Amino acid sequence: MTNPGPNRPRRRGSCPGVLAPMQVGDGFLLRVRVPAGVLPADHARGIAELGDRYGNGLIDLSQRGNLQLRGISADGLEPVTEALRGMGYVSGDAASEAVRNVLCSPTAGLDPTALMDVRGVARTLDARLAEDAGLHRLPPKFGWLACGGGIGHLAHSGADVRFDAVGDGWFQVSLGGTLATAAPLGLCRVQGVADLASALGGAFLELRASLPEPPRRMAGLVVAIGTDPFVTRLSSLISPLPPGERIKVRGTHLMDVFGDAEPPHPNLLPGGEKGLITGKVIAFPFGRLTCAALSALAATSTEIRITPWRALILVSPSGDAEHAARAQGAILSHADRRLKLTACSGAGGCDVGTTDTHATALAIADRAGPLLDAVRMVHVSGCAKGCAHPAIADVTLTARDGLYDVALNAKPGDATRNTGLSPADAMASVADLLTEESSGA
Ligand code: SF4
Numbered sequence: 001m002t003n004p005g006p007n008r009p010r011r012r013g014s015c016p017g018v019l020a021p022m023q024v025g026d027g028f029l030l031r032v033r034v035p036a037g038v039l040p041a042d043h044a045r046g047i048a049e050l051g052d053r054y055g056n057g058l059i060d061l062s063q064r065g066n067l068q069l070r071g072i073s074a075d076g077l078e079p080v081t082e083a084l085r086g087m088g089y090v091s092g093d094a095a096s097e098a099v100r101n102v103l104c105s106p107t108a109g110l111d112p113t114a115l116m117d118v119r120g121v122a123r124t125l126d127a128r129l130a131e132d133a134g135l136h137r138l139p140p141k142f143g144w145l146a147c148g149g150g151i152g153h154l155a156h157s158g159a160d161v162r163f164d165a166v167g168d169g170w171f172q173v174s175l176g177g178t179l180a181t182a183a184p185l186g187l188c189r190v191q192g193v194a195d196l197a198s199a200l201g202g203a204f205l206e207l208r209a210s211l212p213e214p215p216r217r218m219a220g221l222v223v224a225i226g227t228d229p230f231v232t233r234l235s236s237l238i239s240p241l242p243p244g245e246r247i248k249v250r251g252t253h254l255m256d257v258f259g260d261a262e263p264p265h266p267n268l269l270p271g272g273e274k275g276l277i278t279g280k281v282i283a284f285p286f287g288r289l290t291c292a293a294l295s296a297l298a299a300t301s302t303e304i305r306i307t308p309w310r311a312l313i314l315v316s317p318s319g320d321a322e323h324a325a326r327a328q329g330a331i332l333s334h335a336d337r338r339l340k341l342t343a344c345s346g347a348g349g350c351d352v353g354t355t356d357t358h359a360t361a362l363a364i365a366d367r368a369g370p371l372l373d374a375v376r377m378v379h380v381s382g383c384a385k386g387c388a389h390p391a392i393a394d395v396t397l398t399a400r401d402g403l404y405d406v407a408l409n410a411k412p413g414d415a416t417r418n419t420g421l422s423p424a425d426a427m428a429s430v431a432d433l434l435t436e437e438s439s440g441a
Pocket residue numbers: 344345346347350351352353354381382383384385386387388
């Protein structure tokens with residue numbers, strides 16, 4: 001990766017990168033795209049040191065399996081970029097970095113039930129996206145996915161282009177959606193993935209340009225024109241699917257582990273908890289950890305995997321990782337009520353926020369205790385925009401000028417009679433509302 005580009009600050013709402021840092025309430029936010037989601041322990045330590053030295057010591061895990069360094073100072077941008085470049089995480093320029101959006105099964109190589117170890121394919125895709133200048137015009141959120149099946153399968157993750165392993169070195173290629181909703185295109189061999197990706201990306205750009213209102217994403221283009229134009233253009237690179245064939249995820253599915261019980265919270269993998277993979281799955285509230293925690297985890301692991309569920313898998317031959325994770329306040333069980341909490345950065349990381357959303361949410365988990373057992377999600381939003389979860393949650397707090405509105409089964413900003421409450425009163429209100437609801441009042 002040569003010809004480094006300058007750091008150009010990015011506006012809020014677009015996709016940040018190392019070369020496109022985003023200025024937010026607590027300084028610059030740098031998204032580090034980690035190929036295949038595999039972070040060697042020495043890189044994890046190095047990144048933690050950078051975040052402590054030049055940032056505010058906080059790291060967020062993104063829902064696309066990346067790390068985000070927070071609170072980087074303007075003076076720190078250059079040394080952080082150079083250090084990350086030395087570790088191989090920085091592309092030639094911001095355009096080549098922005099398109100490196102590849103999800104990889106986080107248990108690849110750790111899970112004997114998987115059909116294929118897709119780390120190599122994910123890295124190949126990452127590299128091709130960076131190298132192929134023809135693909136740098138893809139929309140910034142255009143995403144790719146390599147799924148090997150098994151416990152860490154990505155059947156429910158959406159992508160513009162999916163490569164789902166079907167065994168014997170073959171992938172099913174499908175367009176625009178989850179495994180269930182994406183439109184199947186055909187089969188391709190592992191060795192053909194990179195060339196097919198180049199051709200597919202090019203076909204997307206060409207075909208969308210022929211429409212009066214070009215769709216931004218693959219799903220929209222498939223709705224508009226179907227898959228035939230792709231099949232015609234790519235026939236030399238794909239093999240047809242058997243008629244009526246559609247693959248299913250093979251391996252230990254989440255529901256196979258938990259039976260008919262409610263599916264586990266998506267932040268964690270059941271295989272990690274039950275020892276079905278060779279790694280310990282942990283999470284942190286809101287997908288946020290400190291650099292000190294990352295450094296401590298790295299000290300007891302050989303590598304750390306970043307999942308698309310904002311969790312980490314610690315690969316540790318010594319078995320000390322669990323102890324280190326516990327000492328850092330990590331979530332190690334599906335029963336941990338902190339998994340039910342969702343919150344945006346609030347006043348700590350967004351200039352619109354007026355309350356400490358994370359502190360409020362954690363205090364609610366403490367105060368409400370078992371009342372949360374019947375609840376799937378508590379959302380504390382820094383304002384009516386609802387960046388962390390714009391949809392309905394069982395409990396929603398919306399901040400306004402340092403006070404909260406509290407509502408059940410509502411989305412941020414919805415009308416409620418419980419308005420203008422101090423953080424302490426809002427916590428009491430949540431407990432009262434849940435008690436009323438559980439007693440059927
Ligand atoms: S919901 Fe409001 S306060 Fe929270 S991050 Fe979004 S804009 Fe900022």
